[in-house]
Amino acid sequence: MTAARKLRSSGNWWTVYGGPLLIGVLSVAGLISALLSEGPGRYFSWLALGAPVALTVWFFARRKRG
Amino acid sequence: MVHTWSSLISTLFLLLLCITGLPLIFHHEIDELLGYDxxxxxxxxxxxxxxxxxxxxxxxxxxxxxxxxxxxxxxxxxxxxxxxxxxxxxxxxxxxxxxxxxxxxxxxxxxxGGGPMLIFLKLHVDMFAGQPGKLFLGAMGFLFLVAIVSGVVLYWPFTRRLSFGTLRDKSRRIAWFDWHNFLGAVTIAWALVVGATGVINTLAEVMLSQWKANEIADMVKPYAGKPPPVHLASLDTTIERARTTAPGMNISFIAFPGTPFTSSHHFAVFMRGDTPLTSRLLKPVLLDGETGEVSDTRDLPIYLKALLVSQPLHFGDYGGMPLKIIWALLDIMTIVVIVSGLYLWIVKRRKHRSHAIAGQPSPQPSR
Known part of the structure; x- marks a missing residue:
């Protein structure tokens, strides 16, 4: 770990829960949007609920090895 | 402790639910393919x-x-x-x-709706054990929710020194630890919603009998003590009258007198709207079983509305094929969270036993 990264993630509330919270809010918005509207709501739900899957692929691709 | 035990007790059943739930997401397509649709x-x-x-x-x-x-x-x-x-x-x-x-x-x-998907459905809903099986799985679902919430609390001490999305592969245990935390964190809202709506669904029969005992009983008060209808009214007349009573709505289903969805004297015609949301919110019209005359119509109570709206949120069948595929991927990610959690517990136990150290908090990786 670099010094900069260590500093950035030394443990404040936002760095720990910020990411999951944003994804959580996005997921809930996606779950509801498809329920309320058949057109745009549906497209938004694909993006919003696809985000956790996309993020997983993203972080998997750039994970640290060794 | 709460996280460990709520997860451990429910692990096997959650795996069963996640695994049988996976093909059920596509049951419509599979039924079609196998000729059951x-x-x-x-x-x-x-x-x-x-x-x-x-x-x-x-x-x-x-x-x-x-x-x-x-x-x-x-x-x-x-x-x-x-x-x-x-x-x-x-x-x-x-x-x-x-x-x-x-x-x-x-x-x-x-x-x-017969065929292999019915077996998956029965395993998923009540494990072939009827209402007790259903309520048991509801309790397991509740433990799942407890495990998720307690996981949020543990997330702080375990990840506060790591930046979000850190996936290390220093050792097998650390790799699984990171995956458990990461996948748990990104699927949390979805898992809470699918878990909670699943639990609500296990209470469907309880809610239905509550509704019958209160609302329906009240709606059919004038009929109390009357024998069940001998000659049933024409269905077409009955449905036409229900349509007139609920203008702008379409028929979802008609329940015959004496079935769990109505009184022993009445047809209940359940009408639905036509948007994704209102098509779930049914409105019952009760009609005299012998004459087909409208007796009463009322909106469903809030708990049944909650049940009806919670169903699509559990099934994932309301946003086309892409949503079903995403639903399946999130389900698989949840399976990884459950299996990795079990693995981490086993490794921690083995370690504790060999070192004979007690009181160490869960799977803290060495830094």
């Missing part, structure tokens, strides 16, 4: 739909000695009518026969 014949242009009374007669002739419980119209299959028959009006739901009929020709098209 009969399709109507292509109707002649301008062809008239047959009367529902005729379809009801055909259904009874097809299953002699049985009675009709429900007739149902699938929102996405306007040319098919599905008839439920059973050995008696309040017979065991597992004994019901579902057959599809062509709306234009009244021809039987085949049975609905």
């Amino acid at each position: 009969p399709k109507p014949e292509i109707a002649q242009p301008g062809a008239m739909k047959r009367s529902i009374d005729e379809i009801a007669r055909t259904a009874l002739a097809n299953d002699p000695g049985r009675v009709l419980q429900y007739i149902l119209w699938d929102k996405d299959e306007p040319n098919t009518v599905v008839a439920f028959t059973n050995n008696k009006v309040d017979g065991d739901p597992d004994a019901a026969t579902l057959r599809a009929y062509d709306a234009h020709t009244a021809k039987p098209l085949g049975s609905v």
Whole structure:
């Protein structure tokens, strides 16, 4: 770990829960949007609920090895 | 401790739910493929739909000695009518026969919803153990929710020194630890919603009998003590009157007198709206079983509305095929969270045993 990264993630509330919270809010918005509207709501739900899957692929691709 | 034990107790059952739930996301497609989802014949242009009374007669002739419980119209299959028959009006739901009929020709098209998916469904809903099995799985679902919430609390001490999305592969244990935290964190909202709506669904029968005991009993007060109808009113007349009572709505299903969805004297016609949300929010119209006259209509109580809205949120069947695929991927990610959690617990136990150290908090990786 670099010094900069260590500093950035030394443990404040936002760095720990910020990411999951944003994804959580996005997921809930996606779950509801498809329920309320058949057109745009549906497209938004694909993006919003696809985000956790996309993020997983993203972080998997750039994970640290060794 | 809360996280460890709530997860451990429910682990096996959660795995069962996640694994059987996976094919169930695509049950419509699989049923279609295996021939358990009969399709109507292509109707002649301008062809008239047959009367529902005729379809009801055909259904009874097809299953002699049985009675009709429900007739149902699938929102996405306007040319098919599905008839439920059973050995008696309040017979065991597992004994019901579902057959599809062509709306234009009244021809039987085949049975609905049997085959391998029914086995997955039974395993998922009650493990072939009826209402007790269902409530048990509801309790396991509740433990799942407890595990998720307690996981959020533990997330702080375990990840506060790591930046979000850190996936290390220093050792097998650290790799699984990071995956457990990461996948748990990104699927949390979805898992909470699917878990909570699943738990609500296990209470469907309880809510239905609550509704019958209170609302329905109140709606049919003038009929108290009367014997059940001997000659049933015409279904077409009954449905037409229900339509007039709930203008702008379409029929979802009609429940015959004596079935769990109505009183012993009344037809209940359940009407639905046509947006994704209002098509779930049914409005019952109660009609006299002998005359077909409208007795009463009321909106469903809030708990049944919650149940009906929670169903799509559990099934993931309301946003087209892409949403189903995402649903399946999130389900697989949840399976990884469960399996990695179990693995981390086993490794921690083994370590504790060999070092004989007690009181160490969960799987803290060495830094």
